[in-house]
Amino acid sequence: xIAAAVLVASPFVGALAGEGSYLPIPxxxxxxxxxxxxxxxxxxxxxxxxxxxxxxxxxYLAFVKANPKWQRGRAPTVMAEKRYLSHWVGPLELGDTxxxxxxxxxVSWFAADAYCAAQGARLPTxxxxxxxxxxxxxxxxxxxxxxxxxxxxxxxxxxxNTALPRAGLQPANVYRVQDLHGLVWxxxxxxxxxxxxxxxxxxxxxxxxxxxxxxxxxxNDRDNYAVLMRVAMLSSLSAEATTANLGFRCVKDTP
Numbered sequence: 023x024i025a026a027a028v029l030v031a032s033p034f035v036g037a038l039a040g041e042g043s044y045l046p047i048p049x050x051x052x053x054x055x056x057x058x059x060x061x062x063x064x065x066x067x068x069x070x071x072x073x074x075x076x077x078x079x080x081x082y083l084a085f086v087k088a089n090p091k092w093q094r095g096r097a098p099t100v101m102a103e104k105r106y107l108s109h110w111v112g113p114l115e116l117g118d119t120x121x122x123x124x125x126x127x128x129v130s131w132f133a134a135d136a137y138c139a140a141q142g143a144r145l146p147t148x149x150x151x152x153x154x155x156x157x158x159x160x161x162x163x164x165x166x167x168x169x170x171x172x173x174x175x176x177x178x179x180x181x182x183n184t185a186l187p188r189a190g191l192q193p194a195n196v197y198r199v200q201d202l203h204g205l206v207w208x209x210x211x212x213x214x215x216x217x218x219x220x221x222x223x224x225x226x227x228x229x230x231x232x233x234x235x236x237x238x239x240x241x242n243d244r245d246n247y248a249v250l251m252r253v254a255m256l257s258s259l260s261a262e263a264t265t266a267n268l269g270f271r272c273v274k275d276t277p
Contacts, residue, residue, distance in 0.1 A: 080122035101132035143272035
């Protein structure tokens with residue numbers, strides 16, 4: 023039986039009620055789809071708590087109001103490229119292209135890391151993200167289910183220039199966490215340790231090259247195309263980079 027949600031009051035005035043809640047993810051043993059030569063097979067994963075949904079525009083707006091150095095136009099360009107929060111109408115105004123309950127995007131790793139730190143939290147490691155994302159509505163590990171995989175892959179066929187749905191619409195997984203698939207890509211704490219090279223393209227949308235990898239990071243499960251795509255995208259980024267469908271969520275260590 024999954025433990026009841028642990029609701030953590032957000033310190034940011036203006037955050038949406040119900041968002042920012044952290045849900046317990048129990049410890050376990052997990053075999054990553056990635057092949058780590060120094061850690062083959064199933065590895066222990068310590069218990070932690072994860073945000074129910076990605077951070078929303080409303081939550082991030084409250085953060086930048088409380089932390090002016092992270093407002094658009096004030097954040098150093100070495101920590102947030104020029105497209106940082108470019109879809110907002112103004113530094114402190116969302117507008118029609120950034121609804122309050124949509125996940126925040128165009129946020130760099132540095133900015134996401136600062137947001138989590140302000141909550142007494144951190145970004146999840148890749149293993150923590152993959153561990154939680156392996157679950158479906160009834161199973162802790164649904165990765166062997168072809169139908170479940172195909173459901174996830176349908177997201178990747180959605181045009182990237184369509185409006186993002188609001189956070190929290192998708193069915194919750196067995197941990198009651200939502201939107202790990204099918205909404206936005208998400209930063210991880212250790213994204214820079216992923217060793218796939220970006221596909222160097224200069225034509226078209228500036229985001230296109232960031233969703234392909236020319237390298238071949240060793241995979242234990244080469245059929246898990248959704249994981250391969252996500253790793254390729256993350257490995258192509260630098261910490262100051264932002265894209266139109268990359269967001270984040272935070273985790274907290276379990277004492």
